[in-house]
Amino acid sequence: MSDRTTSESTKYLLPEEHLPKAWYNLAADLPGPMPPPRHPLTGQPMGPDDLAPMFPKGVLEQEASTERYIDIPAPVREVYRLWRPSPLIRARRLEKALDTPARIFFKYEGVSPAGSHKPNSAVAQAFYNQQDGIKRLTTETGAGQWGCSLAFAGNLFGLSVEVYMVRISYNQKPYRRALMETYGATCIPSPSPNTAAGRAILEATPESNGSLGIAISEAVELALSRDDTKYALGSVLNHVCLHQTVIGEEAMLQMEMADADPDIVIGCVGGGSNFAGLSFPYMREKLKGKKVRCIGVEPTSCPTLTKGSMAYDFGDTGKLTPLMKMHTLGSNFMPPGTHSGGLRYHGMAPMVSQAMEHGLMEARSYQQTECFAAAVEFARLEGIVPAPESSHAIKAVRDEALRCKAEGKAETILFNLSGHGHFDMQAYMDYFAGKMTDTPFDDAALQASLDTLPKVAV
Numbered sequence: 204m205s206d207r208t209t210s211e212s213t214k215y216l217l218p219e220e221h222l223p224k225a226w227y228n229l230a231a232d233l234p235g236p237m238p239p240p241r242h243p244l245t246g247q248p249m250g251p252d253d254l255a256p257m258f259p260k261g262v263l264e265q266e267a268s269t270e271r272y273i274d275i276p277a278p279v280r281e282v283y284r285l286w287r288p289s290p291l292i293r294a295r296r297l298e299k300a301l302d303t304p305a306r307i308f309f310k311y312e313g314v315s316p317a318g319s320h321k322p323n324s325a326v327a328q329a330f331y332n333q334q335d336g337i338k339r340l341t342t343e344t345g346a347g348q349w350g351c352s353l354a355f356a357g358n359l360f361g362l363s364v365e366v367y368m369v370r371i372s373y374n375q376k377p378y379r380r381a382l383m384e385t386y387g388a389t390c391i392p393s394p395s396p397n398t399a400a401g402r403a404i405l406e407a408t409p410e411s412n413g414s415l416g417i418a419i420s421e422a423v424e425l426a427l428s429r430d431d432t433k434y435a436l437g438s439v440l441n442h443v444c445l446h447q448t449v450i451g452e453e454a455m456l457q458m459e460m461a462d463a464d465p466d467i468v469i470g471c472v473g474g475g476s477n478f479a480g481l482s483f484p485y486m487r488e489k490l491k492g493k494k495v496r497c498i499g500v501e502p503t504s505c506p507t508l509t510k511g512s513m514a515y516d517f518g519d520t521g522k523l524t525p526l527m528k529m530h531t532l533g534s535n536f537m538p539p540g541t542h543s544g545g546l547r548y549h550g551m552a553p554m555v556s557q558a559m560e561h562g563l564m565e566a567r568s569y570q571q572t573e574c575f576a577a578a579v580e581f582a583r584l585e586g587i588v589p590a591p592e593s594s595h596a597i598k599a600v601r602d603e604a605l606r607c608k609a610e611g612k613a614e615t616i617l618f619n620l621s622g623h624g625h626f627d628m629q630a631y632m633d634y635f636a637g638k639m640t641d642t643p644f645d646d647a648a649l650q651a652s653l654d655t656l657p658k659v660a661v
């Protein structure tokens with residue numbers, strides 16, 4: 204496979220015929236079973252039938268599946284071909300600037316139509332909804348990446364899409380809304396007066412910045428109220444992690460082309476899906492004895508893996524979703540309004556949480572200004588302006604590369620550049636103007652939130 208590349212290559216491109224034919228399901232290989240979701244009112248385990256009002260059949264089967272490989276349907280692969288396989292790139296200039304013996308590779312997901320990894324799941328979810336005869340999808344979006352991705356995918360499969368966008372991001376990122384509308388979707392700032400969940404928040408805090416938890420409550424409430432409408436979630440759930448593994452499966456083939464094998468795999472973690480997508484195929488090999496470290500990187504302001512508890516919790520603020528066993532800050536936790544909207548979520552994918560419990564990965568956190576410094580350095584060397592979320596991965600890569608230098612180790616680092624930052628330039632402007640600050644973490648607020656975790660007898 205390496206006949207078209209040389210040791211001098213910078214870019215490793217897979218021909219279209221190497222687009223993976225199956226997603227990889229880590230649940231098949233985890234040392235223990237995935238804890239089932241539980242009913243939000245009774246705390247009893249829930250099966251696929253209980254979730255049928257929210258999700259289509261294909262998605263529900265995947266959510267509970269323990270099959271190791273699940274075929275990517277032909278119509279989904281057909282759409283993936285618009286931008287996949289995505290490139291693997293060696294960050295040679297960054298290596299040189301850091302004067303590190305480490306080799307740094309990144310998988311670039313910013314080449315998708317929406318500019319991030321999120322269409323990998325949006326396209327699959329739109330397909331399964333169309334298969335079930337669904338006409339309308341509701342969803343939430345933080346920074347706007349997921350809303351744009353579902354708007355794009357829904358339109359291709361003939362679905363109308365209604366997106367509840369966290370208010371602070373709606374105000375910060377007007378072009379995200381414009382992109383959703385360009386793809387034919389409707390975008391509403393959350394909390395909104397359209398739902399009981401939104402009205403309750405607005406009554407208590409009219410100036411609410413909103414949060415992903417609130418926006419999820421609104422989208423779920425609307426999906427449950429109509430038979431032709433279902434809900435789509437852009438991260439956290441098992442099926443979303445599954446769809447994203449197309450990233451890691453491609454990366455493995457491309458690393459082979461580069462004659463390289465990662466010692467370290469790094470991704471930023473919000474709900475956990477892009478990290479899962481790159482790292483789960485490597486965890487499969489790790490479970491078979493391969494030596495590889497997987498590192499999830501989160502913001503210090505929303506430290507789900509580094510400070511959260513492993514517990515059953517709601518996925519939303521309105522306590523409408525099933526309870527999931529995950530690392531969580533508590534569904535009442537309100538993270539400060541940072542520029543990485545996509546990382547402002549109180550919970551973590553149950554599968555990523557299990558990977559953490561089983562010692563398959565590590566986690567660390569950084570402040571946003573140090574991440575932006577790393578992102579600006581990266582842009583000036585490698586040309587790509589990273590999404591604020593992705594900058595967290597880059598900061599960790601930088602630290603690992605400098606550790607390699609200090610220790611004289613020529614390790615190979617692979618990270619996921621989950622998206623570009625072209626719609627996030629206000630954040631860069633704030634950073635250059637010295638207006639970006641690091642909010643000290645409020646441990647008392649976290650404790651108060653954790654004290655209200657639902658009590659679930661397991």
Ligand SMILES: *Cc1c(COP(=O)(O)O)cnc(C)c1O
Pocket residue numbers: 319320321346348349437438439471472473474475476477478545546590592593621622623
């Ligand atoms: C949404 C988003 C994230 C965070 O979501 P995960 O599910 O943790 O991947 C990270 N990067 C980008 C560019 C995003 O849009």
